[in-house]
Amino acid sequence: MHPNLFLLLALFFLLVPLRAAADGSATVKTSALTADTPAPQRFVVKGTSIIDLARGKAPVFLKGIGYSPYLPGETPIYGAAPGNDHRYAEHVPLMRDLGLNYIHVFPLKLPARFFEELDRTDLLYGQDIWVWAYEEDFLDEQFLNKTLTQIYEVIDHTYAVGRPDRLVFFSVGDELQADAVMRTNSRHPDVRDFTGRHVVVRNRTPTEIALARLIDGAMEYELQRYGRRHLYCHTSWTHIGPIGDRPDLEVPREHMITPDIGDLICLNVYTYARGVRTSPPGSITGSTYQGYLEDLAANAGKPILITQVGLSTSPFEPKAWVPGFGGHRVEDVPDTYRAVWNDLRTAWGREKFAGLVFFQLHDEWWKSGEDPTDATRHERQDPEEWFGIFEIVPETNTMAPKGNIPETVRYLFGDHQDSPLTPDP
Incomplete structure (x- = not known):
């Protein structure tokens, strides 16, 4: 490889995170799982791939x-x-x-x-867990507690009736509505970070903090109750991000949702x-x-x-x-x-x-x-x-x-x- 080409490629990959920040805010959003969070037993994430440990190391x-x-x-x-x-x-x-x-x-x-x-x-399957998308305030404690109870019931059903060995992931929430997102964000302007038992996020919107709390609570419940966990995500849609340099989004850039909280990105x-x-x-x-x-x-x-x-x-x-x-x-x-x-x-x-x-x-x-x-x-x-x-x-x-x-x-x-x-x- 020509030395100048190598330098250009290195510069590109260094600038990719900055591009994500430019789409949303002046600071880079981050999302990670704690080092002591156990990996799932069958489907795991390696870099930008999902691997089925039961069927080899090729990406799914x-x-x-x-x-x-x-x-x-x-x-x-x-x-x-x-x-x-x-x-x-x-x-x-x-x-x-x-x-x-x-x-x-x-x-x-x-x-x-x-x-x-x-x-x-x-056949494999994934479980969508629909969360009330029009909520007055996603960070309201009553809403979070009620939603976590519903999530726990879905997890229990998976182990009692479903097929946990065939399940690839749980998705917490699907297509949150723009008005509800902006309403939540406006009510909690200083809520930007969260450190849970498993999920750690920084420089996020308040609505994303609510999602992080739900996903963290779901992971902890599954681990404590069943001694294992699956992959987790939130399913979003293009109307509210994560690509911000579009003139037709339903939310301003500072309110965008980036659905990278958990193990993978799920987007309609x-x-x-x-x-x-x-x-x-x-x-x-x-x-x-x-x-x-x-x-x-x-x-x-x-x-x-x-x-x-x-x-x-x-x-x-x-x-x-x-x-x-x-x-x-x-x-x-x-x-x-x-x-x-x-x-x-x-x-x-x-x-x-x-x-x-x-x-x-x-x-x-x-x-x-x-x-x-x-x-x-x-x-x-x-x-x-x-x-x-x-x-x-x-x-x-x-x-x-x-x-x-x-x-x-x-x-x-x-x-x-x-x-x-x-x-x-």
């Missing part, structure tokens, strides 16, 4: 589908779990046949029959989302999606999992001020899926990405919970109800493919997953 790449198995007439709005019935005998093989190796589950307490079907496969990255559509072009494909991924990788010191990406096939786009949220033709979705996959697999820094999860298996009739009967009808004006790769046949509650979307996922997750360019299936 999770090819996943989001899964919320509620059927028409069912809703989690009031805390109910999905039914413990025959549906899983259809759903789990369907996911296995799509070529995935990972299921990102959203219900807090999936029933026993799901896990019995999981046992028939070699939609093609049409704020922060993504205003990104510079990627180095290979020229898309703003790849441009966002490359900026994300440049600032990451931990493995990154894209926890959600997808398109709503609602009959029309109801919000002109949110372009891309709904109204996509079924026949156009495969092109976007292929483009997203190509963007990720050819991006600079792609070795930092630990996987990608398409959102999601089937349409969620129960969203957005406007009234108690919402789950009984498939609302044309609600894009949240139309993100499925499959649709539900209401007469039988069985799955029907949406055009070529399932076949496209099967192709991408199959033999061609390492191909930089993926042609039509």
